[in-house]
Amino acid sequence: MTQEPYPVARLRPNRGKAYLGGHPWVYKDELVLDRRTSNLVPGTPVVLEDAKRVPVGVVALNPASGIVARELDRDSAARIGGDWIADCLSRALALRDRLYPRPFYRLTHGEGDGLPGLVIDRAAGVLVIQPNTAWAEAVLPDIIAALDTLLSPETIVVNRDSRGRIQEGLEGGREVLRGSVEGPIKIETGGMPLYADIEEGQKTGVYFDQFPNHAYIAALASDRRVLDVFSHTGGFALACLSGGASHVTAIDSSARALDLATKAAQEAGVDDRLDSRQIDAFDGMRALASDGEAFDIVICDPPAFAPRKDTLEAGIRAYERTSRLALPLVAPQGILVLCSCSHAVTPDALMGSAQRMFHKARRTARMIHSGRAGPDHPVHPALAESGYLKVLVFAVD
Secondary structure (H helix, E strand, C coil): CCCCCCCCCCCCCCCCCCHHHCCCCCHHHECCCCHHHHCCCCCEEEEECCCCCCCCCCCCCCCCCEEEEEEEEEECCCCCCCCHHHHHHHHHHHHHHHHHCEEEEEEEHHHHHHCCEEEEEEEEEEEEEEEHHHHHCCCHHHHHHHHHHHHHCCCCEECCCCHHHHHHHCCEEEEEEEEECCCCCEECCCCEEEEECCCCCCCCCCHHHHHHHHHHHHHCCCCCCCEEEECCCCCHHHHHCCCCCCCEEEEECCHHHHHHHHHHHHHHCCCCEEEEEEHHHHHHHHHHCCCCEEEEEEEEEECCCCCCHHHHHHHHHHHHHHHHHHHHHEEEEEEHHHHEECCCCCHHHHHHHHHHHHHHHCCEEEEEEEEECCCCCCCCCCCCHCCCCEEEEEEEE
């Protein structure tokens, strides 16, 4: 860690207004990047000053990133050491203890918990850590020490394969820092079992953010035929089976992910109602339409088609393509569920893409529900990106 006093970085004149108004990021063109500042080690805490040299907080600096500074503390006298990190993690844990009866949740959600870029998912004694910023990577030993004190985890896995790390100039890879990982781990959801592939699966292996939306759709699924597209390990599919669905078809391109969905269904004794199909999602929808299939509930939960603003236009086209192929598969008076985990796609943009497809298909639709990520994914009030998940549920005539 940097020795006291911290280095100083300064905002350009008339720049950084968003940060001064509460936003947790400073962009590269908003900061004075002289030779001294540019040569600081990525992730170094610095005191940030406004253009009049008034201290306005402590930020983590990364001269190599477009987001050059990320808020750590608005108190410019704060010292970002082990005690500070332990306090942040303690508050994050206390909040989850109030929200969840079982230890299966996202423990820290980056800026939403005041820990920029740090994502930690918890499955009982297993922790999967994503240090997605240079700062989080630099203080990883302090993070683990604090977690030891708070939770004494049996297993710690570090996943460094996020897109955000590339933008931070960091390398990828996964490693088991403690314990062992012998195959997928079981996640308790309160209903159907769910398996997380933390060795080779996407991100941390499980999408805790969708759990409240799984429950909402499951409540609509009794005696219904359901199609779960981009099923992954079967979060929506298994929830619908738990809710009494008469039959669920799960489509995904990953055989490994579908095997885990089948494993959970077998364990619950409902695999006779699950049909898993390994195929590209778009090709799979076309094939079902060609066969004349129709479902009471169609769920589309694709990967992030627009993870950044410069991919927004292509992403919107991909969401429209998803809706266009899904609509013929929705039976009259059926339900269509459209999800987006793209940071750059707003709820209005997702709604607009769906409405254009409803109009072209000459189908009448009414939105009956909108969902977001669960409360273990707290949203920073000034950072829209921390509220990335959008779920729109339509009744389709």
